[in-house]
Amino acid sequence: MRTIRGRLLVLLTLGMTALLLVGGVVVWFVVRSSLRDGFDESLASKAGLLVASLQLEVLPEHQQRITRLGASVLADLDEKGSAGVDLTERDELLLLAKRGFRVRLVLDPDSFPEYRSSSRPEYFEVSLESGDVLVRSGSLAGTTLGSWHGPAEWNLRDVTLPDGRAGRAIRVRVGNVKFADKLWSQAWSRIRGEARLPNTTAVVLVAKDLGDVEAALSSLRIGMVAVGLLVVAGAALLIFLVCGRALHPLRQLRHQLLDLDAAALRDRVHLDQTPPDLAPIVDSLNEGLARLERAFRRERRVAGHLAHELRTPVAELRAITDVARRWPEDQELRRRCVEQGNEIARHMGRVVSALLRVARAQSGECELETAQLRLDSLLQGAWERRGAAAKRRGQTFLMRGATDLSVDGDPEVTRAILTSLLQNAAEHAPEGSAIEGLLRRDGAGVELSITNPRDTPEVEAFNAAGDLPWNDDSASPSSGQPGLGLPLVAELTRASGIGFEVEVLSGEFRVSLAFPSSA
Amino acid sequence: MRLLLIEDSVRLCETLSAGLSRVGFAVDVVSDGPRGLSYARLNPYDLIVLDLMLPGLDGITLLRQLRAGGCETHVLILTAKDRVQDRVLGLRAGADDYLVKPFDFDELVARLRALLRRRYGKKRPVFELGTLTLNSAEGSARCGDRAVDLSPREYTLLELLAYRSGETVSRIEIEDALYGEHDLPGGNAVDSAVCRLRSKLGELAGGPRIRTRRGRGYALVAGP
Numbered sequence: 001m002r003t004i005r006g007r008l009l010v011l012l013t014l015g016m017t018a019l020l021l022v023g024g025v026v027v028w029f030v031v032r033s034s035l036r037d038g039f040d041e042s043l044a045s046k047a048g049l050l051v052a053s054l055q056l057e058v059l060p061e062h063q064q065r066i067t068r069l070g071a072s073v074l075a076d077l078d079e080k081g082s083a084g085v086d087l088t089e090r091d092e093l094l095l096l097a098k099r100g101f102r103v104r105l106v107l108d109p110d111s112f113p114e115y116r117s118s119s120r121p122e123y124f125e126v127s128l129e130s131g132d133v134l135v136r137s138g139s140l141a142g143t144t145l146g147s148w149h150g151p152a153e154w155n156l157r158d159v160t161l162p163d164g165r166a167g168r169a170i171r172v173r174v175g176n177v178k179f180a181d182k183l184w185s186q187a188w189s190r191i192r193g194e195a196r197l198p199n200t201t202a203v204v205l206v207a208k209d210l211g212d213v214e215a216a217l218s219s220l221r222i223g224m225v226a227v228g229l230l231v232v233a234g235a236a237l238l239i240f241l242v243c244g245r246a247l248h249p250l251r252q253l254r255h256q257l258l259d260l261d262a263a264a265l266r267d268r269v270h271l272d273q274t275p276p277d278l279a280p281i282v283d284s285l286n287e288g289l290a291r292l293e294r295a296f297r298r299e300r301r302v303a304g305h306l307a308h309e310l311r312t313p314v315a316e317l318r319a320i321t322d323v324a325r326r327w328p329e330d331q332e333l334r335r336r337c338v339e340q341g342n343e344i345a346r347h348m349g350r351v352v353s354a355l356l357r358v359a360r361a362q363s364g365e366c367e368l369e370t371a372q373l374r375l376d377s378l379l380q381g382a383w384e385r386r387g388a389a390a391k392r393r394g395q396t397f398l399m400r401g402a403t404d405l406s407v408d409g410d411p412e413v414t415r416a417i418l419t420s421l422l423q424n425a426a427e428h429a430p431e432g433s434a435i436e437g438l439l440r441r442d443g444a445g446v447e448l449s450i451t452n453p454r455d456t457p458e459v460e461a462f463n464a465a466g467d468l469p470w471n472d473d474s475a476s477p478s479s480g481q482p483g484l485g486l487p488l489v490a491e492l493t494r495a496s497g498i499g500f501e502v503e504v505l506s507g508e509f510r511v512s513l514a515f516p517s518s519a
Numbered sequence: 520m521r522l523l524l525i526e527d528s529v530r531l532c533e534t535l536s537a538g539l540s541r542v543g544f545a546v547d548v549v550s551d552g553p554r555g556l557s558y559a560r561l562n563p564y565d566l567i568v569l570d571l572m573l574p575g576l577d578g579i580t581l582l583r584q585l586r587a588g589g590c591e592t593h594v595l596i597l598t599a600k601d602r603v604q605d606r607v608l609g610l611r612a613g614a615d616d617y618l619v620k621p622f623d624f625d626e627l628v629a630r631l632r633a634l635l636r637r638r639y640g641k642k643r644p645v646f647e648l649g650t651l652t653l654n655s656a657e658g659s660a661r662c663g664d665r666a667v668d669l670s671p672r673e674y675t676l677l678e679l680l681a682y683r684s685g686e687t688v689s690r691i692e693i694e695d696a697l698y699g700e701h702d703l704p705g706g707n708a709v710d711s712a713v714c715r716l717r718s719k720l721g722e723l724a725g726g727p728r729i730r731t732r733r734g735r736g737y738a739l740v741a742g743p
Contacts, residue, residue: 311599315620316530322624323538333537340530393551427527427574430553 004250008243013236020231024224031220035213036168040156043170047154047206050124051174054107054202107135115139123161123207129173134202145169145205161209169207249278257285265293302355305487309351313344320344354416354488358495368410368496375418375448375515376403379437382419394432397422401439405446407515413496420489421511425452428509442514449512454504486511520565520635520675520696521545525555525581526597527573535568535627542628542658543671543678545699552576559585563695564592566634568627571598571609579612586613593634597622632656639682646681649742650725653681662723672697673716680729680739689736713737 002010107126114122121139128134131147143162148155153173161167249271256269268286271278324337361368376399383390383397390397407414425435429452436451486502493500499514522544526532532548539546547562549555552573559567559581567585571578582594595616596609606617615637616630632655636644644656652661658674660667669677679696680688690709697712698704705711717729723742730738 308599311620312528312531315599315622316528316534318621319531319534319538319624323534323541326538326624327541330541336537337534340534344530430575431551 005240005243005247009236009239012239013232016235017232020228024228028217028221028224032217035216039168039208039210039213040170043156043168043206043208044154046122046124046208047170047172047204050107050112050126050204050206051172053111054126054174054204112137120165120209120211121163122209123205125205127203127205129201129203145207147203147205159207161207165209165211166214167207167209169205172204172206174202174204249273249275253278253282260289262296265289265296301487302491305491306351306355309488310348313348317341317344350416351488354413354492357413358491361495368413370408371411372406373409373411373414374404374406375439375446378415378418379422382415382422385419390426393426395426395429396434397437398434399437399439402441403439405439405441407446409498409515410496413492417489417492417496417498417513421450424486425450425509425511429453444516446515447512448515449510451508451510453507454509520679521547521563521699522566522568522631523547523549523555523558523562523564524568525549525552525559525573525578526568526570527551528570538624539628539631540699541671543675544631545675545697545702547700550574552578552581556581556584559590559592560588562700565638565696566631567592567594568597568631569594569614571596571600571605579608582609582612582614593638595630595634597627628658629656632658635682641682648681648684648727648739651720651723651727653678662726667719667723669716669719672712673719676712676716677739680737681727684727684739687732687736687738693737
């Protein structure tokens, strides 16, 4: 597959070449037609000259007698003849003329030297329509131009000249050749009633080679091809440069995309001058990059949370196995280690199960179950599971508000969320303090807030984007309780469609859950 | 040697407490920050093992307050925080060592023993008292080619007296080093422990001897 620049170059060059070709052909034909028309006009002019030079004359033997009569005799004859007067010698001559007044066509070939040229001669031939040649040019040297019949007075056609050259000929039918002498013309008119060639029509053929026209056309062809090639080459270069400049934003886009990798997902595509037609693509790419960055960041965050969540149980497990291996003879120690190992394994199993549940729900592989749940029962159960550790620290848990409210949710996930929140609250609350759970209706849903006193002086900020900066503190599953860190709780609530909000107040820490619907 | 373990994981506390006791440490366990600070201030511990993520008071703040109060006890931070900046922060706050979870129990013990040597200004892990050779890195004692059979508590007592060889160690100091807060030793527990160790040392030809300094305590001296 060629590059866009390459494709544009090829297509535009081909298109331009085709246009030039068509244009050249049209121009060539127009010029050719024009040249041939000019040639034909020139040929017709030559023929017209010949026709104009063609004259009638009385046969010489008759001419000598009749000439002597003179113009006055003819005039008298006309009057006397009409009046029935006696014929004189002059009348006899006239009668002779009446009987044998014969004429002939005459043309002086010497008046047309171009028809005698030895180099590229031209040809003419005058004949009667019957085929009898009256006169022909010296260039023909006894050969003939041949003859053809045409309906019109003037006919043109391409011919092969006697010397083999390509040429063009014109055929002119001449029916009204005039007498060379006005006197004879008048006499012929009186006798025959018209001053035209008697009983026949002359045919004039003129032929000339097309060498000049063909040479001009050949020059034109060569010139057009040369200019066309130059234009195509120049156009290709211009297209190449213009396309390069016009496609600069695409090239810039390509380079920026090539530079992008998983480590540079914060970068965005930025073109110096984004063309309007590329702007939607750039916007879509940047949106895609932003989504990808969020996905990667979330993946890293979840992986970090998971690693942290499992780090402490793994440390416990390793310490237990190390100690058990070091004193294998101590049965009591061994029994305790096995019990603790089992508890740790169950805890890690719960973490993995919850994470898998979230992951599958988010990827659409499965849906979370929905059941009607009494939150106060779940909270009390979760508190009881914390059991000994809370009692040892003298902590209590108080439920307030509308304690009979129920919500729709996945039992396992909701239980994991509540247990974790209570565990975290108890761990961060001072000894002897009370942890408070408040249930209240919030529109169509139910809001649960768990508040614990907090004597840690530092104040953390909550990142609304879902990053929980105190996750290191909160993610520690301590005291042997099956709890999850706040970051993983946040992931669970997000996957379950439960609102999750954290408030760090003066001396208090509050987590609020907004359940979307209640029964 | 008396050690304070400040760690919020009960399981880890129990395991470490059991393991460290068996290698001769008297272990006190605390699971939150405020109590950890209080214990460290009130008791003369040889070592403190400190977690950073503690309820109530985080480990770094606890350590800073401890150092600000003049406590010179060697502190080993034991935490899941493994980033370089976390280690730097912990050491800058006054910690003497830093170990990341999960960890090897033997490594923890070795690091604690190394801190003990630093506490008593010793560099070499092995030192000799007459024919008796004490290996503080391994926690063992030998006389010539023969291993001396000592209980963890006897070894700790011998190590304490050896670290302070030639000095008189009071009964209170010995009691603090041998027993944790939950051990509740009897009135003559120290005397009994000294008596048992003295008896075992007496069987070693050329080994050190424990002398009683009436009214002051005990001292380890070179053998006859």
